[in-house]
């Protein structure tokens with residue numbers, strides 16, 4: 455410890471930024487490896503995504519028995535999940551349980567946001583400051599800041615003029631919201647808006663859903679978790695955890711939660727009109743993706759989308775609403791698929807109106823509500839479900855200075871550049887958990903976070919054992935990895951010319967369009983990470 459300018463400077467081996475699932479595991483793991491570590495978290499509680507996104511209907515789209523830590527067999531056995539897909543409250547309780555069970559809370563500092571992090575080349579240390587005046591000096595900086603944690607504030611004129619209540623799904627009030635008798639306007643139909651719609655509709659006098667782009671959303675088939683199935687999965691947990699790391703998306707599907715069946719070995723472009731219809735009759739929503747060519751060929755994809763629109767028509771009674779809810783000129787598999795409970799059925803309620811903004815967009819927010827090119831809507835509450843500055847936003851919002859004063863946001867101005875999504879050239883001892891260039895949001899986040907934290911832990915042990923003080927990637931190795939990440943994403947629906955998504959940064963005005971996560975699957979990624987280590991941390995420089 456030391457003091458400068460009357461501010462106490464605290465020293466640790468590692469500072470971990472964020473107490474979501476990545477930060478929680480990072481603290482546990484680094485402690486186990488004998489490092490001193492401290493966590494700084496902006497929220498008043500732990501859980502990250504599952505702390506902030508407490509809007510009605512918030513639920514994870516990965517089965518609960520798989521969206522859980524695998525590092526402790528005891529933890530796996532003692533925790534019981536109630537539903538196939540875990541609701542926000544249960545996940546928040548789970549992460550709090552983990553923090554208490556492993557005595558982590560004493561090293562987690564809440565209600566504190568990191569503002570600057572500056573690398574001191576002479577001391578080979580990071581100096582970190584926070585919005586409540588902390589000063590830290592640490593050897594390693596572990597950014598567990600999350601992939602969907604920087605809320606997007608839509609630039610709609612007059613937003614502050616609204617005289618009713620404005621709410622954001624991504625920082626929902628802790629005490630909840632009573633919509634009873636209220637006229638509610640919901641802007642945004644990504645996962646958050648789609649999950650919130652049916653639940654808000656139950657309470658509100660009237661719900662208007664302002665939709666700019668219709669989504670592809672699949673019935674989750676959520677239900678109480680069968681106790682026998684839970685016992686069976688618990689018996690096989692070790693095998694399941696190993697299998698997760700061998701699975702493309704890190705989800706094995708053992709707990710009865712495969713909403714979309716695997717594609718059959720039939721091409722939709724070779725199927726007759728009758729065969730396509732028969733598939734809808736047999737498989738329902740799943741029919742549009744149940745063909746081998748839908749995710750690889752744009753024409754086949756459009757044929758799949760036609761079957762999707764047929765399903766919307768079958769479920770939504772009002773033809774006008776059905777037409778409005780039908781995605782067009784948007785490939786299936788471009789945006790993240792949404793799992794929902796009764797989303798489309800909700801539009802059959804008398805108190806729910808779709809406002810299809812393709813027929814006239816939002817012009818401004820007024821004191822009374824939302825004014826659009828197709829008319830004015832008087833409201834008591836506006837709910838913004840407008841998303842995030844994904845993958846880079848949380849890091850961009852911190853002033854991070856590496857070697858020679860170079861800013862991370864400048865280094866990433868033309869798109870995030872990392873080696874393995876874990877480190878960036880010019881930023882020694884700076885680690886990103888599930889950073890851009892790693893599978894992250896395209897796979898089970900818990901599996902990804904555990905794998906990353908363990909890789910980082912091994913790297914820190916390697917530094918310690920070899921007496922090195924710093925590690926960072928070479929520019930050549932980083933360039934090669936960035937090129938590889940881009941190359942793998944080409945040809946998929948994620949990067950189709952008609953695809954706009956937060957994976958590409960399209961939802962942020964001015965953000966460079968670059969596909970951010972590694973799309974090549976978890977096994978190939980893990981194999982690459984292991985090869986790098988086996989080759990003596992090839993592409994990384996130790997000093």
Ligand code: NA7
Pocket residue numbers: 602608609610623641642643644645646647664665666667790816839840841842956961
């Ligand atoms: P998303 O998926 O980014 O969805 C945001 C939604 O908000 C989307 O429908 C946007 O329409 C809409 N949006 C954003 N700005 C506006 C304005 N100005 N006017 C109208 N509509 C707007 O965020 P979510 O929180 O739902 O989900 C994020 C991820 O969290 C999700 O993928 C899961 O992984 C969990 P657009 O499509 O841009 O036309």
